Every structure is written in C-alpha cells, then in structure tokens.
Amino acid sequence: MFFHTQEMQFTASPSQPDAVFARRLQEVLGGQYGEITVAMQYGFQSWNCHLPGKYRDLLYGIGAEEFGHVEMLAIMIAQLLEKAPVEQSEAAAEADPVLGAVLGGTDVQAAIVAGAGARPVDSNGNPWQGSYITASGNLLADFTANANAEMQGRLQVARLYNMTDDHGVRDLLSFLLARDTMHQNQWIAAARELQEEGAEDLPVPSNFPLSKEAREHSYQYLNFSDGEEAANGSWASGPSPDGKGEFSYHDGPESTVPMPPPTRPDPRLYGTDPAPNIVDKATGMIKDAFSEK
Amino acid sequence: MFFHTQEMQFTASPSQPDAVFARRLQEVLGGQYGEITVAMQYGFQSWNCHLPGKYRDLLYGIGAEEFGHVEMLAIMIAQLLEKAPVEQSEAAAEADPVLGAVLGGTDVQAAIVAGAGARPVDSNGNPWQGSYITASGNLLADFTANANAEMQGRLQVARLYNMTDDHGVRDLLSFLLARDTMHQNQWIAAARELQEEGAEDLPVPSNFPLSKEAREHSYQYLNFSDGEEAANGSWASGPSPDGKGEFSYHDGPESTVPMPPPTRPDPRLYGTDPAPNIVDKATGMIKDAFSEK
Amino acid sequence: MFFHTQEMQFTASPSQPDAVFARRLQEVLGGQYGEITVAMQYGFQSWNCHLPGKYRDLLYGIGAEEFGHVEMLAIMIAQLLEKAPVEQSEAAAEADPVLGAVLGGTDVQAAIVAGAGARPVDSNGNPWQGSYITASGNLLADFTANANAEMQGRLQVARLYNMTDDHGVRDLLSFLLARDTMHQNQWIAAARELQEEGAEDLPVPSNFPLSKEAREHSYQYLNFSDGEEAANGSWASGPSPDGKGEFSYHDGPESTVPMPPPTRPDPRLYGTDPAPNIVDKATGMIKDAFSEK
Amino acid sequence: MFFHTQEMQFTASPSQPDAVFARRLQEVLGGQYGEITVAMQYGFQSWNCHLPGKYRDLLYGIGAEEFGHVEMLAIMIAQLLEKAPVEQSEAAAEADPVLGAVLGGTDVQAAIVAGAGARPVDSNGNPWQGSYITASGNLLADFTANANAEMQGRLQVARLYNMTDDHGVRDLLSFLLARDTMHQNQWIAAARELQEEGAEDLPVPSNFPLSKEAREHSYQYLNFSDGEEAANGSWASGPSPDGKGEFSYHDGPESTVPMPPPTRPDPRLYGTDPAPNIVDKATGMIKDAFSEK
C-alpha cells in the first residue's frame, strides 16, 4: 500500500523554463532506463519475491523512493515547459530563427497533447512500456539487472548534466547522480551478499543440475570474428569467475554439424513445395478433398 | 562483414514435432532476452565501441556466434512445427479434446502467418523490438547489461528444459545452457578486467566529476517502506563496493522540501486555469486577439 | 513523495491457485484500463495540474490508492500462479487433456519469464504502455477520461467475476467493484463541480473563442449512413447539452467542395510524376545537377 | 459497406506550405485522439453493437463522417508538405539558420518514407495503433469514452489553432472545432438518453448484481495523500451521482490487512528460494530426477 505526501525529497525547480531541455529530461523519466522503469521493476520484483526478510524489504524500501523520483522529474519537466512558446509554425520559425531553433528541439506533444505537461514517454516521444522491466524471480539475475539499470541511469543523468547550465536543474541532477551512486553500490552489495549466503551463485540459475548441461562447451571462448586480441583477455584463459571451470580460447567452433533437411509441413499451408510437380499437387488436392466436409 | 556457412554449431533437431513447445521456444529466440537481443546488442556495442583491441574483438567474436544461435533456434522451431495440426476450429477441439489441448497451446500465427515457420516474436507473439537492446558506449555499464542478459537467458533456457522431455530439444538446450554459462562468466571477467585496468570504475560513469554530485546522499540507504530487515544488509552499513564511501541506514528521507506551486502555462493551451474568472478569461482573449493575424 | 507499508487495503489471496484465471486477471492489472493505467493517469494529471486545492488533492489522494491496487493485483496473480504446472509440452497435453486444457489458457511468459510471477502486461501479454494514459491539463476533459476509465475498469472486473468461482478471488473483485463504483461517481461529481464553479464548461475547451469556430456546423447531426433511426435521438433536435445551440438533423453533409488538385512535391523525392515525359524528367535532372556539389 | 466520393465536407487547402505545421497536424490525424481513432472507434462500436435502432444508426452515421475527416487531414498535410525543403544536412542548417530552424521542426519520415506525404502516425512519429480505441459492448461506458475522445480532440485542435496563422489551415480547424462541438454534445446527449430510457445506468455496468459488490466501500472517499482540500468537494459528502449512496470522507483506508506470505512456486522455475540450504536443494534435485525421462 502506498501513501503520498505533498513534499519532495529534494528541490526540483529550474532557474528558468527551458522547453528544449524538458524534452531531453523525459529520457530519465519515461525512457528505457528512466525512473518509471526502476520504480516498476523494483515493484514487480518485490511482489513476485519468494523470500520474506531483508531482500524483499530492500526492494520495497527503494521502490517507493523511485516512485517519488518519477514525481520529482514530472514536476521539474512541467516547470521547464511552463513558458514554452506556442507559436510553432514554419512562418514563425522563419521570422525568428532563435524561436525556430528552440521549436525544433522541443517535444511537440508536450504542448499539443499535455498542454505543457510531463508525459510517460522518452526523449523521442516513445511511450514507456512494460517490456522495459525485468522481474524473473531469480534474485541474482534481477539484482544484476538492477545494477545495470542504475549504471545506465547514472550515465544518462551525467550526460544530461552537460546539456544544461541551469542551476536548479543541475541541483536536481546532482542529487539524482548521488542516489544512482547509492543504488549501483547497493545492488552490487546485495548481489554479493546473496552469493556469500549461498542463496544463489554463478552461473545463474545455480540450482539447475550441471549434469544436464553440455559442460564441455561451458568455458570455451569461441572466436567467430577475425580479431585476435580477444585471446589476451581474462575470459580466454585461467579460472572462470564462477570457480567451476577453466577458460580456453578457440578460433571458431570446435566442431560443426550439417543443417537438417528443410521442413515440409502440411500442404494445406500452401508453402512453396520442394517437388512441385503435377503428381505431387494432385496428391495434395486429393488429400484436401478427403478432408473436406 | 558477415559470412554464412550452411552448418550449425550443434545439432538442432527434435526427436519429434511439438507445436506447443515451439511456441515456448520462441521466447529465447525473439523475446526480451532471446538470441536476437544478444546478437544485436553485441553488434551495436561493437559498432559503437570507442576502443580498438581486445574488448571490441570480444564483442565481434561473440556477436557472430549469437547470430548463429538465432539460426539454430529458428531451424529447431520450424522442425517442431512441421506436423502442426491444421484443424483448429472449436468443433475440432470439441470433437477431440486431445487435439484441443494441443491447439490451445500453440502460436496461431506460426500457422496462419508463417506456414509452420519460426518468427521474430516472443512466446506470446509480441514482435522483437529494438528497445530490448543496450549499447551505451560505456563498457562497464554495457558488460553488466550483458551479464544480466546472459543470466536471464540461461534462466529461461533452464525453465524451458523442464517443459519438454524431447531428447533432441534437450540436447540443444543443454548446449545453450553451456554457452550461457560461458558468456555469463566472460562478461563478469571482462567487467573486472576493465576495472583492474582502470578503464572504468564504479560508480559508472567513473569519470564524471564527483564534485558535481550531491555526495552527502551517495551512500545513504533510505527506507521508504516499513519493513525493517533491510537494515541488516551489507548495503546499510560498512564500506561501499566502489570503495569511495560508507553506507548508512535511514528510516525514510533525511529531509524534505515543499512542492513548488503549480505551473500556469500560456492560456492558449486551454488548460484548466487556477483563477477562472471573467476578468482573467477576458485578458486571455485580448492577448489572443493581438496575436492573431 | 510516496511511502510504502507492507499491508494491503483488502485481502488478496485466492482459495486455490488458478493459472488460467491469473492470465485473465492480468487485464485489470496491466491492460488498457487496468490499475497501472489509472495510477499513472492520476499521477500525471496531478503533476501537470495548474490548480492548487481540492481538485489536485483529489488526484493525489486517489492516485496513491491506485498504486496500492496495482500491488494487490500483482500479489494476487503471483498466488494464483504459485502451483502452475511446469510440464507444458505437446506430449504432456496429449497424455493429459485436463492438463492440456489448463496449459492452453495460461500466459506462458508468466512461467518462462517471471518464474510464476505477475507482469506489467495485459491478458494477451501486450506490455503496458504510456500511450494508455490521458493527462491533457484540461480538467473537464480529463475527469471525463477518468470516468470512462473507471467505467471500463468496473465492466472488466464484473466480467472477470463470472469467470471464476474462487471465493478469495471473488472477494477481491467485489472490493474492486466497490472502489470502481466510488471512483465513477467521484469523477462525475468532480466534473459537475468544475462546471458549476465555472472553471470549465462544455464544449471543452470552453475558453476557446467561439468566434473562431465555424458555428454553423456546431449543432448539426449529419447522417453519413443510411439508417434513419438516429433522427429520433435527443442529439437530432432540441437544445444541446452545452446550452449554447439547437440540434438539427441532416441527411448527409449540407454542402461539399471538390478535392484540391494532387500535390507535386520536389522531383528529388522521386514520387511518381503527373507528367512523366522526357522533357519533364530532363528538367528534373538539370535541376538536380545544379544542386549538386 | 462504404462508398467514396471525390469531394470533401469542407475546404482543406493551406494558403501556403508549412512543413513544420504539417508535423503538428499529424497529431489530430494519427495520434491517440486523432481522427483515425474516432473513425475506428465508432466503427468497432457499431459492428459490435447489440442493439438495432437509433444508437447503432448514430454510430454508423458518424463513423463514416470521421473517415472523411481522416481524408481531409491527410490531404491537407500533403499540401502543407508540398514544398518541404529537401536539403536537410547539418551543413545546410549551418549555412542557413532559417532553413535549419524549419528543418528541426519537421517530421523527417514525411520526406524519406512518404515523399512529402501524410502518414498514419502522431506528431512525434509514433504509428497509430489499435490499442487507442475503446469498444466494450457497453454503450454508456463507450459513449463516455466517445465524449472524452471528442473533448481531447477539440482541445488539441484548439491548441493547434494558435500554432499557425495560415488562413486556409485555420478555416479547416474552425470547421473541425465545430464538428467536435457537435460530437461532444451528441455523445453527452446519447449517454443521458440511454440512462433515461433505462438501457444502462450508473454505476456501469448497472446490471451487475449489487449484492455481489462490497457495498460498504462503494461511497467512501479514502485520502491516500496529505492534502486536506479534497474533503471539501462534492465527492466527499452528500448523495452520489448514481443516486444509490451517500459519499463519506476518510483519511486513508478504514482498515488494512497484512500481506500474504511470499509465494514459493515449483523449484524447477529456479527462482531464489526462501530456504536455500543443502537439504532443500537436494530435494529439488531428487524431484527433478524423478520427473526426467
């Protein structure tokens, strides 16, 4: 259950409106790695979690924070759009290149659809979608997904920092950078703790019986390109991170098998037939006739 | 540049057709974490890579392997569908519950659209999409994304393993499990090597100036839920994995700020106005009149 | 800012697992009119709201409730899936038609992707998307959108009620029906209050200058089909609900205009040309040559 | 059955081309609330309608009009694009900021994909999609959806009116505003008539047995945020619009229940297990072994 308070974790007001930057900021609100993604991702991971206790509490504890970040960004974006220019025709752009320069960089739907409001979309106007999130029920996999999400998110915020010099916006971004630092560290710590406690291990899922895996292929680096430098990496020789194997390097696959023959499904699917002669067609038609009512 | 050979890395033929399992197998072909995703992800990471040498060679070397896995799965699925029943009406299902049971579990588009063929979709028929991939230009973030993708992928293959007892299918899955084991290990090794060589570090991106981050918020666990167990995790006290801070635990945010006042954009966007009285409307109309040609 | 408590507004536990119904219930979690939609819709409406006071408080007050409903449904679905059968092959379905019947009705991704967990998708597995929500900045339009969303939502819950006889599930649905009753009534009341207070009126947006509208077309029912019964409705004669006009009925449009001539854009776009003779092509090539560097 | 005439209901020619505005106008052609949406929405509502007579005739009568509006907008957009500049490189923009200003605001696919033509997309280039429409079979819900669609549509047209000063475009917009005025009024009238005739009532669906609803929750305003003004609205006390209850105001939920314990699905889904000790794993492996062939 969620309760809302009409406060924010940090100030989220720009020094002045900037409709161009508003569009860019939509990326970390409604993009693949925006705040809606992490809020929903931690939500679904907690609701699907099979363990009571510290890991689920962690997911609940941070999930609600992220919904608050969604709110902070939406409110910031609405303020950045507050004075967005309404004149948006080609004539207006021609008469005033400065205005034109601005118009070209804005999200036109922010005005037409939302009346100068934030929207659940990314910086190109693609709607946020449920397929951005990951919640598999396997916590080591999911915490790795979370660490990645926080890394991508902090990277995007860092890039956005250099696209504005508005002090109010930079203040908010410096705060979000800090929280992303925390969350990167947190998920890495949690992933380690899971492994130290034996709850999960590499390779994920660690409780799949290794006897059912074709283990002879499990630690081979197979080079399918002609660059040779990859042989020098730690993934090409020495012990593997899961502690269960030794890496080896191979130029391409060790062995190959011929392709199976093409399939030949039911003729009533009317694919192009390998032996399209009259006899064959006749057979098809006869079969067909029999199957008819 | 890519060259194709009409061979496969491993056998990919079922002992017998199974249209129900064909649908399920689409998940690891065309789903969020299927083979198309990792093939395209490693492709775009290599094409956008800023470093010549071992990391880019690694991306090229494995990317081409994954395109071959796309092929193996597509060919396997086509064979699983080869004898898919054509009769698919309600009457057929009623007359033969066994047939009906089968029909209910198949992807109807495999027959209608592809004529018993594989498709670039997931197990629910959602088309694969470009927004599944990650290629940020930052290798530590991206290698973490890759490790996650291989974990989720291996997890899904392991689940699928238990949904069939076909020896041919299980053989292929046991091979894919092995390669996913390799690739999980490999990306984890590569991520470590990047950090050991100083090319990148935590928090990602490590070359963003820390002075611009609100560091006082960078290592605080803020609990926005009422579960108390998260205080016992390694993310709530002690040194952080990035080696740059000390975790602390807090029940909720340390401080809050009031919300900014609501925005009041241009009246010509016709949002609902905070002071909707006659005078105000008149002003809007006058402004409007002036702006008209 | 949002805070979470590990409680729920109402019990959300099934009497027994039911993977078939779990899939159906996804509709009101992650579908076009599911709880994610209303939660996000009320959220964005509040963040974009231009008025402090009762209307914004209303949006905030109900938005957080809806996020809790997202949680309730996700937790219910996870429980419905708890004992979902793992065997999902064609052979399993053939061996046991009862199992097959069940398998056909389940969401296969719930198992493969989420490990028997809820997902932000609808009952056909389409991911939730940001384009489901409406937040225009105009409160009368948006409250009408909200009333519609609650009506569609209650309708879907009512339909689902008859698709199960599980007492636990029906209890939750009877609660959701009640809340949807409240919310339908509430948005209708709020829409009326907006109009009574003069904040907004019909036709939306009421503060667009009527002088700029082609008013002679504003109250005509134009019949573009050959059914004649529509002439008997209250929309075909008598005063209009906005109190500003009188409806009239017309068999088709009162007048028409000829189509403008086809466009003829720049020849360098290589569309098929209205006068594709040699002279004309030559001109194009000459122009082209001049524009080249 | 539909018949086409090569005429239009109203003039749809701009005074001069304007590629920037063409992009904006795509919103009301192919956006969430554009003409394609209402045309298809009224179409599907009529085809699914369970009643012969005036309501279905109304749906047919207006649906065909809306397909004509799709055509008018497409033809208008093609004319606005007729002289769209072909030069679109960075060098061109640098050489001529005025051109650059224009280019920035155009839909690049209008040129590359459509050769200066209209497309079934919104103003950000998102393709129109079937999930925009509503056709539930319940006419009161659907007429409310229709009223909302016409309100949002008229709002967007009104916003667009102020983004151009082209007389030809404004003429068309003033006509569309008028038709949207009609259609708002019409759906509101039709919704009232449905209720007056007893065909449907609030709460939708009115023929769901109230005895199956948890009526004690049906008229409570539950405030999940800390704003107190919502207590003053007509939704917080007094009779409800459906005439079946009395609103009451409550600060948060009246009662809560504890969360159910986490689920623990089949171990062969390899989620992270609540008791991940050796014994437990062994059990899993044993079970697994038995289930193997």
Place this chain on the structure above:
Amino acid sequence: MFFHTQEMQFTASPSQPDAVFARRLQEVLGGQYGEITVAMQYGFQSWNCHLPGKYRDLLYGIGAEEFGHVEMLAIMIAQLLEKAPVEQSEAAAEADPVLGAVLGGTDVQAAIVAGAGARPVDSNGNPWQGSYITASGNLLADFTANANAEMQGRLQVARLYNMTDDHGVRDLLSFLLARDTMHQNQWIAAARELQEEGAEDLPVPSNFPLSKEAREHSYQYLNFSDGEEAANGSWASGPSPDGKGEFSYHDGPESTVPMPPPTRPDPRLYGTDPAPNIVDKATGMIKDAFSEK
C-alpha cells in the same frame, strides 16, 4: 468523403458460433496483412498520390471496398463470438476438458475487453499499427507492395479455409479469396501499365540519375554463404529484368576495405575511452571545468 450503407457485399454469417476460429480470423482483420492494412494503405496512397486520373481513381475505388471488408470481418467475428463460453477458470477447464480445449484457443480479451466483440488486433492480440502500411509516393514501388499485400492476404485466407468446416465462414472466405485474386491481378496489371506508359521503370526509382550510382556493383550476385546452387539461377547470369545490365556471379565480395578506426566522441558523454590513463582523464576534467558555468 465516405458514405456508409447498412448492407454488405456478401453474406458474413457463420453456421454456428466458434470462438476459437474467431480468434484466428482476427489475423485477416487486424494483422500485418489484414483488411485494415490494405484499406488504410490504399487510402494513404490515394491521398498522397501526385497524379489525377486512372491510378488515383483505382486507389480510391478499391480503398472503399476494403473498408467494407473490415466491416464484414468484424461482423462475422462478433457472430462467431456470440456464444463464447464465459466460464474460463482453471477449475472449469479441469471439470470439462472439452470446454478447456475450447477456452485455450480463444482470445481472452474478446470477452473481457470487448464483451464478445471484434477488435482491431491480430490473432495473437497485437494491436494493428500504422507501421504496417506503405505509401511512398512512388507508384511502382507501392503497387508492388500492394501486390505483395494481396498475395500474403490470400495465402492467409487460404490457410484459414482449412481451419474451419463451417459453411457460412467458408462462404465468406471463398468470396475473400476471389477478391484477393482480383486484387493481386489488378496490382500486377497496374504495375505493368505504369512501366509501359513510362511513368516509372525498374530499378525504382527510375528517375534517380544512374550516373550517381556505383554501377559496377549493380548487377553482381555476391554469394555470402557457402551454398553453390544460387549460381544456377537466372539472377546469376544473363540480362537483368530492368534491361539495363547483365548479371554476374561472384563468390563473396570482389573487394573489401578495412574498417575505419573507432570513433572518439566528446568525453562528456562518458563512453569508455581508448586511452583511459590519468593524463587523459585530467584533460577531460579540465575541459569540463572550462565548459562549466
């Protein structure tokens, strides 16, 4: 402008309801090559057409027919769904495998969302989308797209024919097959006529100056796989269909070029740097400091 009549081109009533087949039939209503696609495709081609006269009249003439086919299929589907079973729980399926067999094959949203109605989606429930259509402004390209659409459409209808033995449904399908036969033939005839009249030619677009094309690569078959049979096709030797070249066969590319060096974008994008040493980072930070306000 479109007018509607409450008649149909052909009977569209099933002998009896069949909810399983209703789902399948959605493919040719709302799928990639369904009737909505061709209706909208011919519509946009006509609205964007640059030529008055027979080709545009053809597009208008057939476009309106296709909208009528949308209607016929929607009405057929609604009838197929009329008696769709409401009981859809796992318990119902277990109690009655026949019912279960049926339920598994239905589109659950047809009941929950549409109340036993047709929807603008394909047979897997994916919403129809604007990106299915093609309207490029080049008529030879577009007529080829149209021929393909009619071929794929007829193929799907032919497959569906064998999935039912309902006489009413088969009657409608036999009619649609006939119309698809007509439309395939028609677009092929129209494409030929365009070429015979010199309005357009191969290669499309034929009015792009050939001097700007790297003609030495224009007729080479380059074999990037190791199958050798393609050398025997008419595409590997002899004159090309455009009459402008002679095919030749080559085992792989004639020549190759080395890859360009990796890019090295602005350091403020925080990609992983090719020379990640201290000096370099320092430079980045200094640059950064200077660019700050």
Place this chain on the structure above:
Amino acid sequence: MFFHTQEMQFTASPSQPDAVFARRLQEVLGGQYGEITVAMQYGFQSWNCHLPGKYRDLLYGIGAEEFGHVEMLAIMIAQLLEKAPVEQSEAAAEADPVLGAVLGGTDVQAAIVAGAGARPVDSNGNPWQGSYITASGNLLADFTANANAEMQGRLQVARLYNMTDDHGVRDLLSFLLARDTMHQNQWIAAARELQEEGAEDLPVPSNFPLSKEAREHSYQYLNFSDGEEAANGSWASGPSPDGKGEFSYHDGPESTVPMPPPTRPDPRLYGTDPAPNIVDKATGMIKDAFSEK
C-alpha cells in the same frame, strides 16, 4: 552459422561529422525498410524455406550480405555523430541559432542513450520491430515482398542522397543504390523463375483449389468511388495477368446482402442489451444466480 571479418564491403566514412544527417540515415538502418529488416527477412525466409537448392542458397547468400550492410550503416552513423554538439539547452540554442538549427534536427537519444552511437531505430526514434518482416513460407509471395522492400529501400536511399553533399556519405549511398538495383532485379528474376518452373503461380497461393473460390467475383473491378478513369486501365478489361480470367468493370458491387441482426451475447458480459426491460433483467439475474457457487 555466421562468421565475421573486421572488414567492410565498401568504404563507410563521412568527409565530416553531420549529426543531423546521422538521424536521417537511421531510417535505412532501423526503419520499416531498413537494412535490419531485409537482413532478418531473408534470414527467416531461409530458415523457414521448404526447398533445398538454388532458392534457399540465394536467401542465405544475400542475407549475410545484408547483415554486413547493417554494420556499414551503424559504423557510418557513429562517425557522423562523432562530433555531435553536447550543449543542447534552450539557452544554447538562443545564444547560437546555428547551433540551435543543428540541435533541432538531431536524434537526442543518440547522445543521451548511446553516447554518440548508432541505434536500432528509425529516423524518428521508433525501435525496429519484428513485425516489419515477412516470411510466409510461400516463395512467390515472399519474393514479391522482397522486391518491394528493395524498391522502397532504394527509393529512401535516393531521397537521402539529396539531403547531403558529403562525398563520403554519397559514396556509400551510391554503393547501396547499386546493391538495391541488383537486389530488385534479382528478386524479380527469382519470382519469374519460380513461375516458369511451375513451383508457384498466380494467384498466390496457386495450389489452393480454385473450385473453393467464388470465381464469379475473381476478375471484377468494382468501383467503390465516383472517379471514372479507372475504367480505362488494363485491370478493367482484357485478360488478367494470371492467364485464368478476363477482367470486367462494374460501378460498385453487383449485388449486396442485408446485414445480419446484431449479436446478443451472454448477459454476464454486461453489454448494453437490446431489450433492457425489467423482465429481461430479471431473467439475467436468475440465470446468474443459478450459475453461482
């Protein structure tokens, strides 16, 4: 199986960066008819192909070339973006209209998401999706789809050619134009060869029994619009291209049938009822009561 070499088929380096053109070039990388589409389309057609030999070898042989084109375009785009301006705020645009002009035309996600890298999206930022491809199992239909794809692709490249004057970019485009010329010709040749060999014929699918088609409708041009010029085309009289019929022209449909009565599904779906009187409702409630547990 695919192997990669770190070479390219042709040079793909711009004379200088051009972030505006980079965005446009994304269309032929990740758009509906971009290189990802043809690479995946030929891939799936080959994997689903039912014939060994020259046609499948052709699909394999060209498919791998197209994956190399994906690479070339991605590498070109990364270079075009290499010096993309980072300053992207409204203030920056206002201070420097030239910069502003540039910024407006760029894909903001190229910087924020990919750090100046290529992405699997089109020129409006829509992610590539699996529904762009066609692979039906019927080779004549699919080769026609391929011919269309290569026509649309060449058309788009030709348009892009005129949007830049960069010699390096134009070199690559002139190469792609040549390959598209080859591939158009090749698919047309292959489609002819299929027909000459009798493997497939018009109308597709040619092996569907003609006796099951309503042949009286198979060669009629039915004019559903009021333009009369279409009567003069080769599709309105004379022999049809399939050699099996004679075209005829008709002003509208030859005959029509009345619509079937509206459906009346199960009352527990709560649609609006054709006879909404008390008796009828009562019946519904009684039925309902009986079906309850």
